[in-house]
Amino acid sequence: MSHESGKFTILHLSDVHATAGELLYGQVDGLARLKQVADYAVEAGITPEAVVVTGDLANRGHTNAYPALNAALRELGERVGAPVLTVLGNHDCPEKSRQLDGHTLGHTRVVHVGPVRFVLLDSSTGALDAPQLEWLSESVAEPFGIGTVLALHHAPVPSPLPTLAKLGLRNAAALADAITGSDVRMMLSGHYHHPMAAMFGAVPVFVGPSLAYHQVMNAGPDLVSGHDHAMFSLVHLTAHGVSAAPVGLLATDPLFSISAARPARSEPTTTVTPSSTQPVEP
Numbered sequence: 001m002s003h004e005s006g007k008f009t010i011l012h013l014s015d016v017h018a019t020a021g022e023l024l025y026g027q028v029d030g031l032a033r034l035k036q037v038a039d040y041a042v043e044a045g046i047t048p049e050a051v052v053v054t055g056d057l058a059n060r061g062h063t064n065a066y067p068a069l070n071a072a073l074r075e076l077g078e079r080v081g082a083p084v085l086t087v088l089g090n091h092d093c094p095e096k097s098r099q100l101d102g103h104t105l106g107h108t109r110v111v112h113v114g115p116v117r118f119v120l121l122d123s124s125t126g127a128l129d130a131p132q133l134e135w136l137s138e139s140v141a142e143p144f145g146i147g148t149v150l151a152l153h154h155a156p157v158p159s160p161l162p163t164l165a166k167l168g169l170r171n172a173a174a175l176a177d178a179i180t181g182s183d184v185r186m187m188l189s190g191h192y193h194h195p196m197a198a199m200f201g202a203v204p205v206f207v208g209p210s211l212a213y214h215q216v217m218n219a220g221p222d223l224v225s226g227h228d229h230a231m232f233s234l235v236h237l238t239a240h241g242v243s244a245a246p247v248g249l250l251a252t253d254p255l256f257s258i259s260a261a262r263p264a265r266s267e268p269t270t271t272v273t274p275s276s277t278q279p280v281e282p
């Protein structure tokens with residue numbers, strides 16, 4: 001938790017779909033995109049307290065990608081100076097993914113990072129089984145720090161897209177029961193390949209966009225289609241609230257750029273040119 005900003009920052013990535021031997025759809029290199037995220041964060045001066053990757057780490061059938069993926073995730077964590085916390089998605093192989101850091105003994109765990117408790121869940125089957133739900137309930141029975149963040153691939157809320165509307169967590173009601181009365185502050189999910197914010201009872205759910213491709217949002221009722229548009233999210237947690245801001249890795253050149261630097265309060269008022277005093281607004 002940054003004392004300067006009062007914010008706990010999470011770099012939320014999802015749906016990397018790393019491949020081995022060929023690129024996804026002939027052009028998407030998930031491992032290269034992890035490096036691009038690190039480049040972006042370093043260049044933008046983003047210093048997250050944690051990196052969370054919500055599943056579909058490797059594309060289905062590309063189990064040979066896990067060693068290189070593990071190396072890429074380690075490099076990302078080292079470059080941004082934060083632990084990398086991963087959960088499995090429906091594309092991931094439960095056995096071969098044990099090569100990943102943090103997955104050797106299993107795919108669920110609790111990780112404390114400063115004042116935040118992360119509970120990493122395994123929804124790779126599309127649901128949370130009874131033993132996992134019981135473990136979850138016990139894990140959040142007592143409050144911790146400024147709260148708990150759940151990470152799971154399948155959001156317990158539906159996508160607005162008709163083709164994805166029934167692809168959320170199958171037993172969302174059981175998840176609600178397991179965390180009733182707990183200190184869960186938010187859930188981070190993926191799977192839909194488009195960003196989305198929702199409420200699950202009193203808990204905010206942030207569905208992160210995909211690093212691999214973005215859904216064509218107007219593809220129609222019978223078509224699933226993807227743009228090559230890699231994105232991730234900047235998530236903030238404070239003592240009083242939460243937020244998530246999707247960020248595109250690829251962008252056109254800026255339309256304008258104005259310095260946001262302002263004179264220090266202790267400096268005397270001076271006459272400056274209009275261009276340097278123009279406030280920066282969204």
Ligand SMILES: [Fe+2]
Binds near residue numbers: 056
């Ligand atoms: Fe995916």
